[in-house]
Amino acid sequence: MTYDTVIVDSHVILPQGMVNKNIVIDEEKIVDFTSDVPSCDNKINGNGLISIPGVIDPHVHYGVYSSIEKAAGTESHAAAIGGITTMMRMLRLGGSYKNSLIPQLIASSQSHYIDYSIHASIFNNQQIDEMKFCLDKWITSFKLYMNLGGDVGHVYMDMEPGTNSLREAKVEITSEIIQKVVQNAASLGCPVLVHAEDYEMCSCGIKTAKEKNEDGLAAWSQSRSTQSEVKSIKTISKFARECGCTLYFVHIGSADALNQILEEKKNGTKIFVETCPHYLTLSYEKQEGYLAKVMPPIRTSKDVESVWNAIHDGQINTIGTDHVANQLKLKLGGNDVWDALAGFPGIGTLLPILLSEGVNKNRISLEKLTQITSTNAAKIFGMYPNKGSLEKDSDADITMIDLKKEKKVTSDLFGGFSDYIVYAGWNLKGWPVKTIVRGTVVAENFEVIGKRGYGKMVVRKPTSLVAL
Numbered sequence: 001m002t003y004d005t006v007i008v009d010s011h012v013i014l015p016q017g018m019v020n021k022n023i024v025i026d027e028e029k030i031v032d033f034t035s036d037v038p039s040c041d042n043k044i045n046g047n048g049l050i051s052i053p054g055v056i057d058p059h060v061h062y063g064v065y066s067s068i069e070k071a072a073g074t075e076s077h078a079a080a081i082g083g084i085t086t087m088m089r090m091l092r093l094g095g096s097y098k099n100s101l102i103p104q105l106i107a108s109s110q111s112h113y114i115d116y117s118i119h120a121s122i123f124n125n126q127q128i129d130e131m132k133f134c135l136d137k138w139i140t141s142f143k144l145y146m147n148l149g150g151d152v153g154h155v156y157m158d159m160e161p162g163t164n165s166l167r168e169a170k171v172e173i174t175s176e177i178i179q180k181v182v183q184n185a186a187s188l189g190c191p192v193l194v195h196a197e198d199y200e201m202c203s204c205g206i207k208t209a210k211e212k213n214e215d216g217l218a219a220w221s222q223s224r225s226t227q228s229e230v231k232s233i234k235t236i237s238k239f240a241r242e243c244g245c246t247l248y249f250v251h252i253g254s255a256d257a258l259n260q261i262l263e264e265k266k267n268g269t270k271i272f273v274e275t276c277p278h279y280l281t282l283s284y285e286k287q288e289g290y291l292a293k294v295m296p297p298i299r300t301s302k303d304v305e306s307v308w309n310a311i312h313d314g315q316i317n318t319i320g321t322d323h324v325a326n327q328l329k330l331k332l333g334g335n336d337v338w339d340a341l342a343g344f345p346g347i348g349t350l351l352p353i354l355l356s357e358g359v360n361k362n363r364i365s366l367e368k369l370t371q372i373t374s375t376n377a378a379k380i381f382g383m384y385p386n387k388g389s390l391e392k393d394s395d396a397d398i399t400m401i402d403l404k405k406e407k408k409v410t411s412d413l414f415g416g417f418s419d420y421i422v423y424a425g426w427n428l429k430g431w432p433v434k435t436i437v438r439g440t441v442v443a444e445n446f447e448v449i450g451k452r453g454y455g456k457m458v459v460r461k462p463t464s465l466v467a468l
């Protein structure tokens, strides 16, 4: 028999550790690991490279500042160059999912270079009633924004496919909504993703800082204090504990938030934790300008250290980018930090940052890297074992990395929608050189060679009882 593809001579990170084997691929799946080279149509030379499970970015915002049929092309292009094989969209819609989900799915289906999935944000009672409808469309995880309400309740929803107008909305995430979402998610067996910042505390902090004419990223951080994260972690953990809902705290980047989560886990709440590359690399003490404005804010270098420690201790389960595909003219449209838009692009640099700052600086092992960039997300979000692991019968989603490759980051390296990047000028060591999705090479040496529309929506199932 002749197989489709064999990757020869790479070091392969299997669940049980690193081995030197050839990876045999047929009909989009991994079918074997061998020492000989069986007959095949394509041979990929992996000499000097390491094959890891395709990277999953569980937290991506695209379709907000350009419509999804365009954004899926540009942002999955950036993702593919960055070694990502599955991207998970934070879908935000204002009205009814029953009315507006299908056009989003159709527009998405023709446009991605890599595989993708969707988390649905829930903003109101009608959407709570539509969670089951979403679940039947393979959307098996839901997002709550505890930072939105009162005079800080403004948010941009995702654009309508085929249009080019921003959709500003005002929402109010009350404790009644929070409680109902966790109860409903628990009964459906789905995790709830939580943006944990208390909007009343944030609103108050911003008002005070503006009155004092404060500016800059330090003021931004102090106006949304770590205590506002702690407060909302406490509130939702109690609700979740009462009904047995699994929580997934997104973008955790402060020592205080991490400590409170430990406390809530001791109290019996089932919790997973995500951080982002910026909480591992940036602090407001060293960062100038407004480009790194984000919610929650980047904190101190002490907080950065605590996030690395939490990865080491196993308290952090996943790395998401919180990638926002926006552009400078919107980002810096105003005069001060308060007017600047929050969020920045980062999907292309997730893996190189972790290789350069993590693996190559001996802060994390390759095995830990694969857990937090792939395996854990696949398990938490119901994609394992098709995704998240190099095993027989799993999808041949493979990222091949060169730990010695050095390259300077520029905003146009990834070909995304954004015209800036907070890591511009950083010389990173350790880069993906081949991104393989279901057996097909979609990107190679900073160039996308795959076809738009090849990426498929991942079939997912509810996962309430998952253990990592």
Ligand SMILES: [Zn+2]
Binding pocket: 059, 061, 090, 322
């Ligand atoms: Zn986000």
